[in-house]
Amino acid sequence: MSSDGVASRRVPAETSIGVLSTLLLVGLTGAGLFVVAPPGIGKLVVIAWVAFGAMAGGALVGTRVSGTHPRGLVWGYGLASGAMIASAAAFLVPQAVGQHARLGGFGIAAGILVGYNAHTIGHRLSHLELPMDTTATELAAHALSAGLIIGIIYGQMPELGLLLGLSIVSHKGPAGYAAARRLALDGKSTTSLLLPSAGVGLTALPAAMVALPNEPAINAVVFGFAAGVFLHIAMDFLPSCEVGGEIDQAAGMTETSHELLDRLRVQSVFSTTLGGIAVVVAWLVVA
Numbered sequence: 001m002s003s004d005g006v007a008s009r010r011v012p013a014e015t016s017i018g019v020l021s022t023l024l025l026v027g028l029t030g031a032g033l034f035v036v037a038p039p040g041i042g043k044l045v046v047i048a049w050v051a052f053g054a055m056a057g058g059a060l061v062g063t064r065v066s067g068t069h070p071r072g073l074v075w076g077y078g079l080a081s082g083a084m085i086a087s088a089a090a091f092l093v094p095q096a097v098g099q100h101a102r103l104g105g106f107g108i109a110a111g112i113l114v115g116y117n118a119h120t121i122g123h124r125l126s127h128l129e130l131p132m133d134t135t136a137t138e139l140a141a142h143a144l145s146a147g148l149i150i151g152i153i154y155g156q157m158p159e160l161g162l163l164l165g166l167s168i169v170s171h172k173g174p175a176g177y178a179a180a181r182r183l184a185l186d187g188k189s190t191t192s193l194l195l196p197s198a199g200v201g202l203t204a205l206p207a208a209m210v211a212l213p214n215e216p217a218i219n220a221v222v223f224g225f226a227a228g229v230f231l232h233i234a235m236d237f238l239p240s241c242e243v244g245g246e247i248d249q250a251a252g253m254t255e256t257s258h259e260l261l262d263r264l265r266v267q268s269v270f271s272t273t274l275g276g277i278a279v280v281v282a283w284l285v286v287a
Contacts, residue, residue: 014133018194025052025198028205036209040158044151044208047165048201051143054169055176055197062180063190070247074239074264075271076174082275084234087167088227090283091160092153096224104220111228118145119236135179136192143172143199146233149226150200151207156219158208163282168230169200170275171237239268 025048032041058076096104118141150168154160176197180190212218241247241264 012189012191014136014189014192014195018191021195021198021202022052025049025201028201032205032209038155038158038209038211040154040160041205041208043158043160043162043165044154044204045201046162047150047154047169048147048198048204050166051147051169051172051200052197054172055139055143055193058173058176059180059190059193059197062177063184065181070260070264071267073174073178073247074241074267076177077171077237077239078268078271079275079278080171080174081234081237081239082272082277083167083170083279084230084237084275085272086276086279087164088230088234090279091164092223092227092230095157096220096222096227099216099220099223101220103217104224107221107224107226108228108231109224110221111225111230112232113228114225115229115232115236119232133183133188133192135182136196139175139179139193139196140199142233143196144203146229147200147203148207149229151204152212152222153226154204155208155210156212156214156222161286163279163286167279171233172197172200175237238272239264241265241268 029045029048032038032045093104093108096107098104146168150165154165176193179193179196183190183192212222239247241261243258243261247261247264
C-alpha cells in the first residue's frame, strides 16, 4: 500500500486525544465512585458528565445546523453568565469571607486577575504549532483549570449543593455550539472538542480525591480564588453585542446589522437577568 494510502487511514491526533480523554473520564468516574469514594464525589460525577454532555451536545448541534443563529448565542451565553455570576456571588463569596474576611477578599481579587491574565496569555496559543485546533486547545485549558478549582472546593466542602456546580458549567453548551460552528465553517473536524468536553471531570475528580488541610485561612483563599475565577469567566461570557464581536460575526455584517445588534442588546439584558433569577428561584426551591 502506498504511503498516501497509509496516511489517509491514519487517525487524526485530535481525534485520538478526544477519544482517550473520554475514556479517561470514564475510568476516573469508576475510580471516584467505587475505589476512592471521597465524600461528595457523586455530585462531582454529575457535574463532570453534565459539562461533558452540554459541550458535546452543543458541538453536535453547532456542527449540523446551517445559517447563523445570533439570538441562540445571546440567550445561551446570557442565561449561563447570569447564572454563574449569581452562583459565585451567593455560594462562594460568603464562604470565602466567612472563613477570613481579608484573606477571602484577597483571594477574590487574585482569582479575577489570574483569570484575566490567563485568558489574555492564552491567546498566544494561536501562534504555536499544536496537535489540536487552537480553539479547542484554549477551551481545553479553560475546562481543565475550572475543573481543578471545582474539584478542590467540593473536596474541601462536600456539603456544597449541585446548584453551584451546575451553574458554573452551564456555559459549556453555548461554548460548544459556538466553537463547533467556527470549526465547521473553517472545514475542520469538531472531534477535537471532546477534550474540553471532558476537561472539567478530568481535573475535578482527581482534585476531590486529594485531602487538603481544612484550615479557615486556606479555605478563605481557596474559595475566594474560586469565586474570582468564576466571576471572571462569567463576565467574559456576558453577551457582547458590539460590532466585530462574536455575536456580530454570527449575525453577519449587512446594512441591517446595527439594527439587529440593538435588538440583541435588549435580549442580552433579559437573558442575563433571567439567568440570575433562575438561580435565586432554584435556591429557594431546594433550600
